[in-house]
Amino acid sequence: MPYRCRGCGYQSPKWLGRCPRCGAWDSFEDSGAQAPAPGGEPPHPLPEVPPLSGERLTTGLPEVDRVLGGLLPGAVVLLGGEPGVGKSTLLLQLASRLAQRGKVLYVSGEEAVAQVKLRADRLGIAEPNLYLQSEQELLRIVQAIEDLEPAVLVVDSLQTVLARPDGGEIGSLVQVREAAAHLARLAKGLGMVAFLVSHITKGGEFAGPKTVEHLVDATVQLEGVREGDLRLLRCVKNRFGSTSEVAVLQMGPTGLAEVPNPSLFFISGDGPPKPGAAVVPVLEGSRTLLVEVQALVAPGSGYGPPQRRTAGLDLNRTSVLLAVMEKHLGVHVRAMDVYLAVAGGFEVREPGADLGVCAAILGSVRNRPIPAGTVVLGEVGLAGEVRPVRRGPERLAEVAKLGFSRAVAPKGPLPKRLPLDVIQVQTLAQGMEALELA
Ligand code: TYD
Ligand code: MG
Numbered sequence: 001m002p003y004r005c006r007g008c009g010y011q012s013p014k015w016l017g018r019c020p021r022c023g024a025w026d027s028f029e030d031s032g033a034q035a036p037a038p039g040g041e042p043p044h045p046l047p048e049v050p051p052l053s054g055e056r057l058t059t060g061l062p063e064v065d066r067v068l069g070g071l072l073p074g075a076v077v078l079l080g081g082e083p084g085v086g087k088s089t090l091l092l093q094l095a096s097r098l099a100q101r102g103k104v105l106y107v108s109g110e111e112a113v114a115q116v117k118l119r120a121d122r123l124g125i126a127e128p129n130l131y132l133q134s135e136q137e138l139l140r141i142v143q144a145i146e147d148l149e150p151a152v153l154v155v156d157s158l159q160t161v162l163a164r165p166d167g168g169e170i171g172s173l174v175q176v177r178e179a180a181a182h183l184a185r186l187a188k189g190l191g192m193v194a195f196l197v198s199h200i201t202k203g204g205e206f207a208g209p210k211t212v213e214h215l216v217d218a219t220v221q222l223e224g225v226r227e228g229d230l231r232l233l234r235c236v237k238n239r240f241g242s243t244s245e246v247a248v249l250q251m252g253p254t255g256l257a258e259v260p261n262p263s264l265f266f267i268s269g270d271g272p273p274k275p276g277a278a279v280v281p282v283l284e285g286s287r288t289l290l291v292e293v294q295a296l297v298a299p300g301s302g303y304g305p306p307q308r309r310t311a312g313l314d315l316n317r318t319s320v321l322l323a324v325m326e327k328h329l330g331v332h333v334r335a336m337d338v339y340l341a342v343a344g345g346f347e348v349r350e351p352g353a354d355l356g357v358c359a360a361i362l363g364s365v366r367n368r369p370i371p372a373g374t375v376v377l378g379e380v381g382l383a384g385e386v387r388p389v390r391r392g393p394e395r396l397a398e399v400a401k402l403g404f405s406r407a408v409a410p411k412g413p414l415p416k417r418l419p420l421d422v423i424q425v426q427t428l429a430q431g432m433e434a435l436e437l438a
Contacts, residue, residue: 004031057101057152057193059094063249063258066285067220067233069241073191076184078213080200081222086231087197089255090222091154092119094195099127102151105144109136109160123255136170138163138179142186150192155183157197158212173211180212213237225345230265231256235285245285263402266291266344272372276364279375279404280356281395282348288398290375292343293353295360300337312342313357314349321357321380328384328428329358329438331365352389354380355408355431362437370435373405384428388412396420408434 003012006029008022018025056070068077081087088108095104104127108116113132120126131148135141138161145153155161159171163178180196187194196216213219219237224230233247248262259265267279267290276295281288293313300306310318318340322333338361342348355378359370370376377395379387388410389395396407400420408431411424423434432438 002031003028054191057098060097061094061258063247064090064094064233067235067245067247068218069235069238069245071193072240073193074188075218075240076187076194076196076216078180078196078198078216078219079222080198080219080236082224083199085222085224086251086256087222088116088156089119089123089251090233090249091156091195091197092116092125093123093255095130095152095154096120096123096125096127098152098193099129103129103131103148104152104154105131105133105148105150106154106156107133107135107141107144108156109134110156122253136160136162138182142182145186145190145192149190153183153187153192153194155179155194155196157199159199177212177215180215184215225347228345230259230344232284242285246287248289263287263289263398265289266342266346268292268343273369275367275369276360278356278359278363278370280348280353281375281377281399282350282353283389283391283395288395289346290399290402291346291348291353293348293356293360294341294343295357295364296337296339297333297361297364298337298339300335306335307337307339309338310340312345312347313340313353317351317354318357320382321354322361324380324382324384324428325358325361329362329432331362333361333365336365350389351379351387352377352392352395354378355386355428358428359408359432359435359437362432363435366437368437370437371406373403374435375399375404375407376431376435377407377409378425378431379410380428386410386425386427386431396422 003015005019005022005024006027007019007024010019010021015028019027052072054073056072058065058070079087095106098104113134116132133144158176158179161179162170163175163182167174167178183194183196217239221234221236223232223234229251231249231251233249235243235245237243248259249256250259278293279290280293282291325331326334356376358380359376363370377389379389381387392412393415396409396418397415399407400418406421408423408425411426414422425431425434
């Protein structure tokens with residue numbers, strides 16, 4: 001409140017000749033406080049708060065929708081990814097689908113409209129409701145939004161928006177933050193869905209835009225797996241839905257396409273089982289993906305410490321598992337070179353793969369395959385015990401659906417009438433025995 005009675009402290013938004021509380025005349029002075037901006041909302045009693053309204057917007061691409069979970073009007077989505085991974089391609093594809101339902105404005109600060117059009121042609125996109133603008137000045141982008149009133153806005157990318165003349169060079173933290181804040185406010189005010197692109201560096205950190213994450217409703221990341229054209233769209237934060245969902249997409253000549261049967265995508269599937277390989281059901285969001293862990297154990301050179309290399313698995317975790325195997329299985333792997341990889345360039349981020357990793361390593365040591373049609377699941381503890389994993393029963397149910405006949409898994413409750421032969425084990429040694437590797 002800017003005005004205050006010198007006598008009794010009564011506050012008023014405007015100057016008054018006489019205080020309504022103590023009756024003093026000419027007692028109001030400037031309190032030094034700032035008046036709140038006009039507008040805003042009073043506090044609501046909880047039961048009277050209206051629910052979020054409006055139709056949830058879906059893209060019609062089930063894989064993408066499972067990650068985004070349907071977008072409410074005003075939702076702001078930050079899409080991160082390394083340069084070249086396919087962010088612009090994905091957003092142009094989504095923009096074209098969303099343009100079938102309303103106006104979409106696609107602003108590129110990196111490419112001329114003719115370049116974007118070239119990509120659109122390649123993708124077979126020709127929506128009349130999709131508007132392209134090549135612009136870097138925030139105020140001109142805002143002007144275009146006000147003129148066009150699009151239902152969906154795409155800004156590609158935040159690093160190419162010039163938000164304020166005094167904010168330093170384009171792409172600076174100040175520019176990026178100001179651009180995100182301004183566009184997010186505008187999206188909320190207009191009920192417009194906004195996709196904001198942000199480049200991330202090789203380390204996986206959002207460069208700068210990590211600092212705008214609090215301004216957006218959802219943060220999704222497009223990741224490429226090392227080899228090939230596979231892309232994972234992963235939700236990092238979502239105010240309106242689940243954060244753990246993952247979409248599996250494939251980059252092809254006509255852009256990103258959904259992968260049929262992604263659960264089986266990461267295993268080779270054909271031919272007899274190979275020594276040193278184990279199929280593991282890992283959890284990505286609520287989805288079970290089968291991945292193949294491969295190990296190669298070879299005698300070390302004798303010079304210097306033995307080689308330890310992993311791709312798609314945590315190196316420290318692997319060292320711990322090698323020590324546990326040495327101690328509890330009595331296999332001598334300490335002086336051997338150990339190479340581990342997850343087929344297809346997939347990144348395994350959970351301990352549920354431990355038992356499978358041990359099986360792959362021992363399989364290579366013994367030069368013996370594990371029985372065909374078998375999956376391996378379980379976390380391995382330091383005492384050589386096999387521990388249950390998150391959503392274990394659900395994973396096994398999924399494994400059964402995918403045509404596998406047998407699982408070696410931790411002890412615990414199982415789904416009723418599971419069409420899968422489950423051998424439950426409590427120790428690493430029992431696990432290896434069940435896999436005929438002991
Ligand atoms: P792009 O969307 O430009 O990546 P980002 O915006 O994340 O930097 O995509 C870059 C790569 O995708 C480029 O190397 C070419 C490839 N690509 C395809 O393989 N198929 C396609 O249909 C398109 C449009 C791009
Ligand atoms: Mg791009």
